[in-house]
Structure formats: C-alpha cells, structure tokens
Amino acid sequence: MTGRAENAVRPAPALRRAPWLRNRLRNIAPFATLLFLVMLFAIASPSFASLDNLANILQQISVTGIMAVGLTFVILCAEIDLSVASIANAAGVILAFLTAQDASVNIANIPLPGGAAIALAIAGSALLGAVNAFGMTWIGIPSFIMTLAMLQIGAGICALLVRGQIAYAVPKLIATLGNGSLGPVPWIIIVAAITLLLGHIVLTYTRFGRYVYMVGGNREAAEYSGVNVRAVIATVMIISAVCSGLAGMLGVAHFGSAQQDEFDSYLLDSISAVVVGGTSLFGGQGGIGNTIIGLCVLGVLNNGLDHVNIDSFLKILIRGLILLAALIVNVYAQRLKTPMPGDGAG
Amino acid sequence: MMREAALLELRDVAKTFGGVTALRDVDFSLKAGEIHGLVGENGAGKSTLMKIIAGVHAEYQGRMRLAGRDVRFRSAREARDQGIGMVHQELSIVPELSVAENVLLGMQPLNRLGFVDWARMRRIAREHLASLGLDVDPRTPISALPLGMQQMIEIARVLFSGARAIILDEPTSALSPPEIARLFALLRKLRTEGLSFIFISHFLDDILAICDVVTVFRNGRKVAEAPTAAIDKAWLIERMIGSGHQELEESYLGEIALQSRADAPIVLETAGLGLGTLFQDISLRVRAGEVLGLYGFMGAGQLDLARALFGKIPPERGEIRIDGHPVRLRNTAAARRAGLAFVPESRRSMLFSLEPLYKNISISILDRISSLWLRPQRERDIARRHIAELQIRPQHPDRPLGTLSGGNQQKVALAKWLTFLPKVLLLSEPTRGMDVGAKEDVVRIVRGLRAAGIGIVVASTEPETVLSLADRIVVMRKGRITCEFANEAVSKDRLLAAA
Numbered sequence: 001m002t003g004r005a006e007n008a009v010r011p012a013p014a015l016r017r018a019p020w021l022r023n024r025l026r027n028i029a030p031f032a033t034l035l036f037l038v039m040l041f042a043i044a045s046p047s048f049a050s051l052d053n054l055a056n057i058l059q060q061i062s063v064t065g066i067m068a069v070g071l072t073f074v075i076l077c078a079e080i081d082l083s084v085a086s087i088a089n090a091a092g093v094i095l096a097f098l099t100a101q102d103a104s105v106n107i108a109n110i111p112l113p114g115g116a117a118i119a120l121a122i123a124g125s126a127l128l129g130a131v132n133a134f135g136m137t138w139i140g141i142p143s144f145i146m147t148l149a150m151l152q153i154g155a156g157i158c159a160l161l162v163r164g165q166i167a168y169a170v171p172k173l174i175a176t177l178g179n180g181s182l183g184p185v186p187w188i189i190i191v192a193a194i195t196l197l198l199g200h201i202v203l204t205y206t207r208f209g210r211y212v213y214m215v216g217g218n219r220e221a222a223e224y225s226g227v228n229v230r231a232v233i234a235t236v237m238i239i240s241a242v243c244s245g246l247a248g249m250l251g252v253a254h255f256g257s258a259q260q261d262e263f264d265s266y267l268l269d270s271i272s273a274v275v276v277g278g279t280s281l282f283g284g285q286g287g288i289g290n291t292i293i294g295l296c297v298l299g300v301l302n303n304g305l306d307h308v309n310i311d312s313f314l315k316i317l318i319r320g321l322i323l324l325a326a327l328i329v330n331v332y333a334q335r336l337k338t339p340m341p342g343d344g345a346g
Numbered sequence: 347m348m349r350e351a352a353l354l355e356l357r358d359v360a361k362t363f364g365g366v367t368a369l370r371d372v373d374f375s376l377k378a379g380e381i382h383g384l385v386g387e388n389g390a391g392k393s394t395l396m397k398i399i400a401g402v403h404a405e406y407q408g409r410m411r412l413a414g415r416d417v418r419f420r421s422a423r424e425a426r427d428q429g430i431g432m433v434h435q436e437l438s439i440v441p442e443l444s445v446a447e448n449v450l451l452g453m454q455p456l457n458r459l460g461f462v463d464w465a466r467m468r469r470i471a472r473e474h475l476a477s478l479g480l481d482v483d484p485r486t487p488i489s490a491l492p493l494g495m496q497q498m499i500e501i502a503r504v505l506f507s508g509a510r511a512i513i514l515d516e517p518t519s520a521l522s523p524p525e526i527a528r529l530f531a532l533l534r535k536l537r538t539e540g541l542s543f544i545f546i547s548h549f550l551d552d553i554l555a556i557c558d559v560v561t562v563f564r565n566g567r568k569v570a571e572a573p574t575a576a577i578d579k580a581w582l583i584e585r586m587i588g589s590g591h592q593e594l595e596e597s598y599l600g601e602i603a604l605q606s607r608a609d610a611p612i613v614l615e616t617a618g619l620g621l622g623t624l625f626q627d628i629s630l631r632v633r634a635g636e637v638l639g640l641y642g643f644m645g646a647g648q649l650d651l652a653r654a655l656f657g658k659i660p661p662e663r664g665e666i667r668i669d670g671h672p673v674r675l676r677n678t679a680a681a682r683r684a685g686l687a688f689v690p691e692s693r694r695s696m697l698f699s700l701e702p703l704y705k706n707i708s709i710s711i712l713d714r715i716s717s718l719w720l721r722p723q724r725e726r727d728i729a730r731r732h733i734a735e736l737q738i739r740p741q742h743p744d745r746p747l748g749t750l751s752g753g754n755q756q757k758v759a760l761a762k763w764l765t766f767l768p769k770v771l772l773l774s775e776p777t778r779g780m781d782v783g784a785k786e787d788v789v790r791i792v793r794g795l796r797a798a799g800i801g802i803v804v805a806s807t808e809p810e811t812v813l814s815l816a817d818r819i820v821v822m823r824k825g826r827i828t829c830e831f832a833n834e835a836v837s838k839d840r841l842l843a844a845a
Contacts, residue, residue, distance in 0.1 A: 205720055207712050213701070214709055220695040223658065225710040225762060226682025284700065 026278040026285060026333040030293045030326070033276075037297060041304030048307045055186070061299035062192035063088075063251040065292075067270040069199035070243030072291045073236040075274050076203070076216045078283025079143040081240045083132060085267035086154030087125050088248030089260070093158045095121040095174065095249050096167035096258035107165050114171030122245050128154060129241020133234035143237075151267075158260045166259045170252055178253025188250055195243065200288035212236060216283025272319075273298050276326040278333070285333075297322070352411070353378045353542050354399065354430075354511050359408030361394050368394045369566045372408070376511060381533060381543045383553040383574065386563030386586055388644075388808065392546055395563070396513050399544070400432045401425030413510075431509025435516040435645070437500050439488050446471035446484035449503045474506055475499075479535060494525030498532055511542045518552045519645045520623075520824070530556050548643040548845070550579045564588055583839040606818040606832045610634045612670070613801040614686075614770045616655070619664035624650040625825040628664065632770060632801040637792065639816025640805040642845055647825040649691060652774045652805040656688035657681035668769060682710065685769035689759050691778060696759045699748030703738075703758060704729035706747045710762045732761035736791065753784035760791055770801040777811045789814055809838045821845050 042049040067084050074081045097109045098117035112120070128150060135146040170178070177187045203209035211232045215222045223229050247266075252258040277294025279286025301322060305315045352375040361369040369391045376382050386392045397403045399410070401419030410417050412428060419425040422432075439448050447454070449471045457463040471484035480498055488496055497517060504512055518526050533543060533556060547553050553560055554574050562570040562585040570585045610633040619628040625647035632638050640648035654661045657675035665672055668684050675681040681688070687710070690696050698706050708715070708725040715724055729743035736757045740750070747758060756776075763771060776792070777785045792815055796802055804815045812819055819831040821844045829844050 206718055207716050207720055210705070210709075210712060210720055214698060214705070217698045217701055218695075221697055222709065223678050224656070224688055224690050224696050226678050226687075227709065228677060228679035230677065231679070284698070 025329070025336060026280070027290065027293075029329045029333070030276060030278045030290065030297060033322075033326075034293055034297045034300065037300045037304060041300065041307060045304070045307035048304055053303065053307075055189075057296075057299040057303045058189045058192075059186055060303060061273075061295045062186075062188040063247050063254065064266055064269045064273055064298070065192040065295050066195045066247035066250065067244050067266060068273045068291050068295060069195050069288065070236075070240030071270050071274050072199060072279055072286070072288055073203070073212055074143070074240045075271075075279050075281060076212050076283055076286060077233055077236050078216045078219070078281075079136070079233060079236070080271075081132070081143065081147045081237065082267060083128070083147040083150035083154055084240060084244040084247075084270055085263040085265075086151040086158075087128050087241050087244040088251060088266060089263040090128065090154040090157045091121045091125040091245035091248035092252030092258045092262065093161050093167070093260075094124045095170055096252060097161045099167075099169050099171055101167050101169050105165060105167050105169075107162060107167055109161075109167070114173060117171050118174060118249065121249055122242060125241045125245025125248070126238055129238040129244075130234075132241065133237040136237065137230040137234050155260070162259055164260070166257050168257055170249070170258070174249050174253045178250040179256070188254055191246075191250060195246065196288055196292060199243075199291075203287055208232070208235070213284055216280075216285075218284070268323075269298060272323050272326070275330055276323065278326075278330065280333070281327075281330055294326075352376065353380075353413055355411040356395075356399070357409045357411075359395070359398060359406060359410070361398060361403060361406045367566055369398075369406075372568050374561065374568065376542050376544060378510075378542055379537050379540045380559060381537055381545055381557045383557035383560035384544055384546045384563065385548075385550065385553060385560060385582055390563040390586070391566040392563050393515075394566075396432070396515065396544065396546065399425070400430055400513060426507065426509070429508055429510040431504035431507065431512040433497070433500050433504060433512060433514050433517065435519060437496055439496055439500050439503075441487075441489035443488060444484060445475070445482050445486050445488050445491070445499055448488050448499055449474060449484070449506055451503060453507065475502055478502055478505070478532060480532075492525070494521045494528060497521070498529060501532065505536070505541070509541075511544070513544045513546070515546050516548065516644070517545065518547060518549055519643065526552065550582050550842075553582070554579065562586055579843060580839070583842050586842070587838055602813050602837070603835050604816070604818055604832055607633050607636050610636060610799075613668065614655070614803070615667040615670075617665045617667075619651070619654065619661050619666065621650065621654055621659060621661045621663075623825060624659075625654070625822070626663075627826060629827075630820060632803055634769075634801050635796055635799045637796055637802040637804060637815050637817045639812035639819040640803060640822060641809060641812045641819055641841055642807065642822035644807050645824075646807075646822045646845065648805040648822045649774050649807075651822070652688065652772045652803060653690075655681070655770075655772055655803070656686055658688075682768075686772065687763035687768035687770070688772045689763070689774065689776060691775035693752065693755050693759065697747055697755055700746055702744045703733070703747055703750070704743035706758050707732055707743075707762045707765070711765045714766055728765050729761075732764060735764075736761055736787070753780060753787065756780065756784065757787065757791075760788075764795075767795070767798060767800055770803065771795060772803045772805070774805050775807065775811070776804060776815075778806075778808065785814075809841045813838060813841070 047053065067088060071081055071084055095117055097107065098112045098120055099114070100111035101107060101109055132146055132150050135141045136143050177191055180187050182190060203212060211227055214227065215229050215232045219229055248263065251263060255262065273294040274291050275281060275294065276297050277286065277290035277292070279290045301319065305318065354376040356372060356374040359369060359372045372395060374395065384392050394403065398406050401422040401424050404420045417428060419428070440451065446468045450467055455463045455466045455470065468484045475482055475484065480502060482491070482495065488499060491499070501512065517529060521529065545553065545557055557574050560572060560574050560582065561568055562582060564586060612631050613634050614632040616628055616630045620626040628651055630638070640651065642648045650659065653659050655666065657678045657680055660676060666675060667673065673684045675684065704725045707729045715721060726743045732738065733741050733743065738754050738757050747755060750758065776788050780788070792802060804812060806812050819836060819841065821828050821841065823845055
C-alpha cells in the first residue's frame with residue numbers, strides 16, 4: 001500500500017533533486033529581486049544608498065503597507081479586494097468631512113470632535129467592507145466583481161462629500177500620525193510597522209489566522225472540516241476594509257489634503273506588493289513576511305528609478321514588467337508545489 | 347450468432363492501465379436493429395469497453411470492425427464521424443439554448459451571408475423531431491423541458507449527427523416510470539428502423555424490459571451473453587457477482603447476518619427530509635454504537651443525503667434531530683458543533699495537501715483546543731497520538747500531507763474526527779479505490795468507533811462496502827428509501843435486487 005503509491009506521489013525528477021529550492025522559490029525569488037535592485041541602484045546612483053533615502057523609501061511605502069496588510073488576508077483566502085484604494089479614499093474624505101475646515105474650503109461639512117470623526121471614518125470603512133462581505137458570502141457575487149462595484153461606490157462617496165473641492169484639515173491625532181515624527185522616526189512608519197506586525201501575529205499565531213490559510217489552501221476541505229468558511233471570508237473582507245480606512249486617514253494627513261481620486265495608484269501598488277512578495281494568488285501560501293519584501297521591492301524600485309533619472313513614462317512600463325515577472329514566478333511556484341496529488345493510487 | 351450481420355464487432359479486445367488489466371479477451375458484437383444490454387458491477391470493464399468503442403481510448407489490443415470494415419478510432423471525433431453516438435448519464439445538452447439549437451449543435455445551417463439561418467434551422471429540427479414522434483416546439487429553451495424529454499432530445503441530436511450505433515449510459519437512472527415508458531417506445535421505434543443501441547444500466551428490470559440481448563461483465567472479462575427472453579434477474583445477478591472460485595474472497599457471496607441494536611438510544615433521526623430532486627421523504631434513525639449502511643446506485647441520492655446531514659447542502663423539507671433535539675444545520679460548522687462528523691468520498695475535498703499532517707488533523711478541533719492563540723505543540727501531540735493509533739506512515743507530524751500515500755491520507759481524514767469523538771460519523775464511500783489492506787484498516791477503525799458508542803452512517807454505491815461495515819442497511823433508489831434490511835441475513839444479490 002505504501003511503497004508504490006509514495007513513489008507515484010513524487011514530482012518530476014528534475015525537481016526532486018532540489019526540493020528545498022522548489023518549496024522556497026516563492027520566498028527566495030522576491031528576496032533575490034530586492035537584493036538585485038538594491039545593488040543595482042546603489043551602483044548606479046551615489047545618492048541611493050543613504051540613511052536619509054532609506055527613511056524616504058520607508059515613508060513612501062507606509063500607506064501602501066497598511067493597505068497591503070488587509071489585502072494579504074484577502075489574497076491568502078484566494079479572494080481579491082479591488083476596493084482597497086477606493087475605501088481608503090472614502091475614509092480619508094469622511095474624516096475631512098467631519099473635521100472643521102478652513103473658511104476657504106467650500107464644503108457643506110459637519111464638524112465633529114476629532115475622536116468621533118476618526119471613529120466614524122473607521123466605522124464607515126468597516127461598513128463598506130461588510131457590504132463586500134455580504135455580497136460575496138450571502139448573495140454569492142465573486143469577489144472580483146463585488147469589490148469592483150465597491151470601488152465605484154467608494155469613489156461615489158468621495159465625489160458626493162467633497163464635490164470637487166479639496167479639504168485640508170484632519171483631527172490632530174491623525175495629523176500627528178500621518179505627518180509627525182517620534183524623535184527621528186516618522187509616525188507613519190511606526191504605524192505601518194505596527195500594522196504589519198499585528199497582521200503577522202494574527203496570521204501566524206491565532207486560530208483565525210490558521211483558518212485563513214486553510215480556507216485559502218482548500219476551501220472545500222475547510223468546509224468539510226466544519227470550518228465556517230463564509231464567516232472567515234466575511235471577516236477578511238472587513239479586516240481589509242479597516243486597514244484601508246486606516247491607510248486612507250493617514251494618507252490624507254500625510255499628503256496634506258483630502259480629495260477625489262487621491263489614492264488611485266494605491267490599488268495597483270498594494271496588490272503588486274502582496275503578489276510580488278510571493279503570496280499565492282491561489283490562496284493558502286505566503287504571508288506578511290512576503291508582503292514586507294514585496295513592499296520593499298516596490299519601494300526600492302519607485303525610489304531608485306527617481307535616483308537614476310529615468311524617463312518617468314518609462315517608469316510605468318518598468319513597474320508593469322516587474323509585476324508581470326512576479327506573476328510568472330507566482331504561478332510557476334504554485335505549479336512546482338502542486339504536483340503532489342491529494343489522491344494518488346492507494 | 348449471425349456474425350456476418352453484425353454492425354459492430356470486437357475481437358480479442360484487451361486494455362491495460364499501467365500494470366492493471368481493465369479488460370481482457372473480450373469479443374462483442376452488436377447487430378443492426380438490436381438493443382444490446384451491458385451489465386456488470388462498478389469496475390467490471392463496461393465503461394472501458396464503451397470508451398474503446400467511442401474512440402476515447404485509442405490504445406488497446408484486438409480488432410474492431412464496423413459494418414464489415416476494420417476500424418481503429420484515434421479520437422472520439424473519429425468514432426462520431428463513423429456513426430458511433432454516445433449519450434452520457436450526465437447529458438451534454440446546452441441548457442441555455444433552444445431545442446433546435448441543441449439538436450443541430452455544431453451543424454447550424456447558414457444563409458448566404460454566413461449567418462445562422464434560424465428559420466431553416468427550426469424547420470429542420472421540427473421535421474427531425476416529428477420523424478421520431480417527438481412533439482416539441484423547437485424554440486423551447488431546453489432547460490424548460492423535463493429531464494426525460496431532454497434525454498430524448500439528446501438522442502435526437504446524436505441521431506441527427508448521423509449515428510447508427512448509439513451507446514446509452516445509464517439512461518433510466520434519473521427517469522420516472524412514465525418517462526421510461528416513453529424512452530422505451532422511442533427506442534423500439536428506432537430499432538425497427540435498423541438503428542442499434544448499447545444499453546448500459548444497473549437497473550436490471552429495465553435491461554430485461556428493453557434489450558434483445560444482454561452481455562455480462564465481471565473483473566474485466568465478458569462472462570456471459572444471452573437473449574433476454576431466456577433469462578431472468580436472478581440469472582443476471584448470479585453472473586455479475588460470480589459463483590465461487592477466484593472471486594470468493596473478494597465478494598460477499600455468503601449471507602451477512604445483520605444485528606441492529608434496538609436498545610441503544612437514538613442519536614440521529616430524520617423525518618421527511620427532502621431536497622429538490624436529490625432525495626425525498628427520508629426518515630431514518632441511527633442508534634448509538636450502530637453502523638447504518640445507506641446503499642444505492644450512483645445517483646440514488648445516498649451520497650447527497652450524507653452531505654445534507656453535514657449541512658453542506660441544507661435540505662429544504664423535513665427535520666433532523668440529534669439526541670432527540672431538533673437542529674437546523676445551516677452550514678458545516680453548525681453540523682460539527684451539533685456533534686456530526688463527515689468524511690467525503692473524494693480525498694481532494696477533505697485534505698490540505700501542502701499543509702503538514704498535524705494541521706490537517708487539528709483543523710476540525712481547533713476551537714476545542716485553542717481559543718485565540720494556537721497551540722502547535724498540543725496539535726503535534728494530538729497528531730502523534732493518532733499517527734500511532736492508526737499506524738499512519740510516515741510518522742512525522744510535520745510532513746506535508748501530499749507526500750503521504752492515498753491510504754494514509756484516508757486515515758488522516760478519519761483521524762481529524764477522532765480526538766473528540768462525534769455523536770454521529772457520516773462516511774461517504776469510505777473504501778472507494780482502496781486496496782484490500784487499506785480497506786481492512788478502515789473496517790477496523792469503524793468497528794472501533796462503533797464499540798465506542800458512536801452512531802455511524804456509511805453511504806456507498808458499493809455493496810461490499812455496506813455489507814462489510816453495516817449493522818443495518820437502508821436501500822435508496824432514485825432519491826427514495828425503498829427497503830430496509832435489519833435483523834436478518836442479507837447477501838449481495840438481495841441488495842442488488844432491492845436497489
């Protein structure tokens with residue numbers, strides 16, 4: 001019973017020789033990419049490899065990083081959330097809408113105490129996440145379509161609240177976290193680091209985190225094991241929306257303004273960060289560690305391209321190519337790991 | 347037999363998969379204007395033979411002649427072009443399209459501009475259907491028709507594509523008696539026109555009612571062929587099961603004495619459970635320390651019933667009671683909390699092949715051993731205990747599950763319910779595709795759980811599985827319970843006759 005079937009389970013001979021490499025390709029490839037890019041830019045530009053620039057890079061990836069934490073949960077469940085940037089924008093706009101603005105800002109807003117404004121902005125993003133969750137788990141809309149609709153809804157909320165205007169003021173706490181520093185370290189980096197750390201702890205050390213991996217690894221098997229799959233998926237959608245909400249509030253403070261279409265580029269950036277980092281689009285493989293590497297790759301790339309004075313239009317193309325390469329590695333890594341069938345003869 | 351009159355003739359056909367012989371030394375002939383029945387248990391070789399005839403298996407030994415010419419089909423398309431049609435149990439109609447579009451699928455008439463000529467298409471379809479005695483508006487969406495009519499439309503489609511010999515795979519399994527009567531009337535009409543059919547079925551009454559000749563397969567061999575006028579159901583069952591000799595150890599020829607435990611408390615009870623066309627009016631009782639076998643052919647509803655009892659597909663009607671209390675199982679998590687456990691028939695749908703063994707075992711008990719924080723050491727300890735108890739190989743709890751053999755994976759699927767024993771364990775096809783050793787392991791584990799006082803339901807399409815495990819057997823047919831065997835001796839032939 002055992003001997004023959006076990007042989008049948010082994011993958012192709014070429015891969016058998018290096019199982020260690022095969023199983024870790026998902027983690028090694030992004031890390032190698034990061035090292036390569038750092039070395040490349042360090043050689044190409046003397047201003048790149050400096051402590052100041054490191055702080056720059058970290059600051060540039062902080063907002064994306066907070067968003068990417070929630071997205072990591074979603075992608076680990078083999079779902080997608082296209083509404084992260086839109087919800088972030090909505091949360092930022094709601095926050096500004098509920099804060100007393102300068103007389104020059106022509107918005108019919110409702111000033112509230114700072115704490116209430118923050119709470120309502122977070123609650124608003126959680127509500128949008130809950131609508132995503134409801135559409136996906138109760139009505140059965142695929143996440144791709146459901147969150148595409150939410151992308152529009154979030155944009156609509158922003159449009160309605162600011163009506164083409166730009167708001168500047170946010171509550172003092174958010175202004176500090178978004179734009180202030182604790183000693184030499186900008187608060188936004190600290191918040192991003194704490195969010196990433198929390199995400200990692202939840203995914204790695206809690207029961208819920210295990211459910212996320214197992215639901216992503218084999219949804220049907222999770223269901224047949226008595227896991228409430230719908231509750232898990234609903235929860236990750238809300239987590240993603242709350243992370244987006246936090247990112248949006250800090251982002252508004254960081255950029256110094258709240259307006260429509262402010263976060264548009266962050267959708268692609270956050271998805272890229274998760275996927276470039278090596279978290280499987282098919283679910284169940286990867287994690288916050290991967291997302292951190294992915295964030296660094298994107299951050300170094302964006303920042304480094306500025307240092308070497310490349311045509312800014314070419315930058316967009318290069319980012320697209322890097323994302324494509326990461327997708328190829330992602331799918332290839334999946335293919336390397338799957339040929340151990342769940343149902344060998346036996 | 348008049349060999350020269352055969353439309354289709356196979357000589358010395360054999361087929362092996364890897365080292366396993368699926369078919370050996372088979373002669374088979376189908377005459378023009380004949381309905382030829384094909385019976386045998388699962389794995390007897392019927393479907394292998396049909397796939398050779400239909401061009402699905404291109405690699406085989408032996409010869410095939412069609413209308414006096416040697417043929418060797420290299421693809422299903424080639425077989426179809428030469429006049430071999432096939433109607434599968436799962437119909438291959440396109441539900442969104444109209445009757446006319448389905449009948450002329452892939453052969454739509456075009457007008458001069460290269461667009462579909464709808465008027466001509468409808469006219470052709472109407473004439474073709476009328477010639478078969480089918481009175482259907484060709485514009486009707488096919489999904490609006492009852493299943494029996496859909497099947498006849500599919501036969502009409504196969505005929506329209508030029509088939510002279512049509513293989514029907516379990517054509518009656520989903521039909522009601524009046525629908526069967528209409529199907530048979532159509533087949534008889536087509537027979538007089540010289541068309542030939544191969545009629546594969548588990549329903550021996552249907553075989554005897556419609557076929558001219560029947561061929562019996564067992565263990566990859568053709569064991570008998572006879573005109574149906576000369577035989578009866580008992581004759582067929584006897585030949586399907588085999589009579590002694592080499593199969594004696596494998597099959598349960600002898601009678602199995604069933605002993606139910608009328609004194610034990612009822613742990614699971616259903617009343618009037620129903621879900622769509624999958625199953626209706628299911629009232630069952632499972633007692634503590636008892637194994638209830640649910641037997642039926644493929645599609646009889648017993649596997650769907652097991653899924654419904656675990657909350658995977660919530661039933662629409664009826665009631666489920668556990669320990670006498672009514673429960674509503676909205677999802678599998680609710681079923682698990684109510685004390686139910688389930689092992690599905692397919693390994694792929696119960697295992698996480700990239701995750702280590704211990705995570706596969708602990709997934710169903712995580713909420714019992716940890717509240718917020720995981721306790722991986724505890725999980726590994728539990729896994730080690732089950733590995734030792736069930737003799738799972740390899741023994742290391744951190745090995746990815748995908749590296750285990752099939753039999754060992756099956757044990758892991760059972761092990762995840764053994765840490766905290768459920769009240770009722772539902773097993774769907776627990777020994778399908780297993781070798782003898784692995785089957786014995788499963789029987790041993792199930793016996794042990796029964797001794798521990800668990801109520802166990804074994805749903806299967808394999809008589810041996812039910813007979814080797816059950817204390818009481820309920821037989822299902824087309825979604826309904828037809829009879830129950832309890833406190834009596836039962837043999838495989840009686841079980842087959844009842845299904």
